Amino acid sequence: MAHTEAQNGGGAAPPVVFTAAKPQLMVDAPRASDAVAFYKAAFGAEELGRSFHPKRKADQEAPLVLSSQIVLAGLAILVSDNADAPFPAAEPETKGTKSAIVLETEEVDLAVANAVKAGAILEGGEVAETDGGVRAEKVVVDPFGFTWIISAPVKKSAEVEEA
Amino acid sequence: MAHTEAQNGGGAAPPVVFTAAKPQLMVDAPRASDAVAFYKAAFGAEELGRSFHPKRKADQEAPLVLSSQIVLAGLAILVSDNADAPFPAAEPETKGTKSAIVLETEEVDLAVANAVKAGAILEGGEVAETDGGVRAEKVVVDPFGFTWIISAPVKKSAEVEEA
Numbered sequence: 001m002a003h004t005e006a007q008n009g010g011g012a013a014p015p016v017v018f019t020a021a022k023p024q025l026m027v028d029a030p031r032a033s034d035a036v037a038f039y040k041a042a043f044g045a046e047e048l049g050r051s052f053h054p055k056r057k058a059d060q061e062a063p064l065v066l067s068s069q070i071v072l073a074g075l076a077i078l079v080s081d082n083a084d085a086p087f088p089a090a091e092p093e094t095k096g097t098k099s100a101i102v103l104e105t106e107e108v109d110l111a112v113a114n115a116v117k118a119g120a121i122l123e124g125g126e127v128a129e130t131d132g133g134v135r136a137e138k139v140v141v142d143p144f145g146f147t148w149i150i151s152a153p154v155k156k157s158a159e160v161e162e163a
Numbered sequence: 164m165a166h167t168e169a170q171n172g173g174g175a176a177p178p179v180v181f182t183a184a185k186p187q188l189m190v191d192a193p194r195a196s197d198a199v200a201f202y203k204a205a206f207g208a209e210e211l212g213r214s215f216h217p218k219r220k221a222d223q224e225a226p227l228v229l230s231s232q233i234v235l236a237g238l239a240i241l242v243s244d245n246a247d248a249p250f251p252a253a254e255p256e257t258k259g260t261k262s263a264i265v266l267e268t269e270e271v272d273l274a275v276a277n278a279v280k281a282g283a284i285l286e287g288g289e290v291a292e293t294d295g296g297v298r299a300e301k302v303v304v305d306p307f308g309f310t311w312i313i314s315a316p317v318k319k320s321a322e323v324e325e326a
Binding site (some may be wrong): 015016018019020021022023025027028031034035038039041042043044072073074075077099101103104111114115117118119120142143144145146148 | 178179181182183184185186188190191194197198201202204205206207235236237238240262264266267274277278280281282283305306307308309311
């Protein structure tokens with residue numbers, strides 16, 4: 001999919017290149033670690049890596065999980081502690097449990113603009129701190145009630161695009 | 164991952180081969196079709212195919228979407244009308260919107276047994292009717308509140324396993 005901003009006329013939104021899409025399971029903190037253990041035991045999931053919330057590393061015995069990446073039948077799934085994540089507040093019945101799909105792109109603002117133009121609502125945005133630095137991250141809710149997290153790639157490679 | 168039932172001793176659950184894992188977005192019926200149009204417009208998703216609910220084909224003007232498979236940044240996502248799907252009733256606040264991850268396997272019963280042994284709760288099971296015939300499908304909710312649909316593969320290929 002070529003990125004041609006020149007075509008941004010009329011009703012068509014300019015194309016955005018999404019480099020990855022992953023479901024994210026937001027677990028009532030601090031149970032993300034338990035959840036990963038469960039997915040290993042229940043489904044044979046494999047954990048590829050885990051990052052922790054930098055702000056809480058010092059002042060907690062067990063640091064909160066910013067994101068654990070597991071793989072199950074080829075599907076990458078993120079499992080996170082739902083603490084002060086950039087997420088709409090969960091209903092009491094779900095005990096903080098909520099899910100979303102993370103869409104990674106270098107063009108966060110353009111992707112958000114496209115989604116809003118199509119009918120999504122921007123719930124919030126922030127610069128998320130990670131182990132590897134900071135990245136832009138915005139949350140939109142679509143007209144059907146689902147949450148999408150539009151995020152710059154977690155591991156930002158060299159700024160070479162396909163152009 | 165070899166399937167060795169002989170190792171089913173002690174605490175270790177026998178391995179199950181999952182052939183696919185896909186997030187499924189259950190949309191308040193009959194808006195699944197609108198949702199797919201939105202994901203195309205908002206994110207540039209591509210629709211690969213769509214199946215309809217056979218029971219309702221005759222008596223409704225627009226048949227309910229059993230499952231539309233879309234692809235977004237390489238991720239296969241199922242979008243479905245949440246009508247009489249084998250799904251826990253959604254809360255009124257979410258207007259029938261709910262999500263799950265579908266795990267496909269030829270070994271549905273064994274996969275469910277493993278999940279329950281690890282702490283999941285079996286919510287229901289049924290034989291789901293599809294355009295292509297019937298398939299076994301069971302719903303489990305994990306200890307963290309997430310729903311998993313353990314299903315026989317939608318398109319059952321020849322019964323040749325890797326063995």
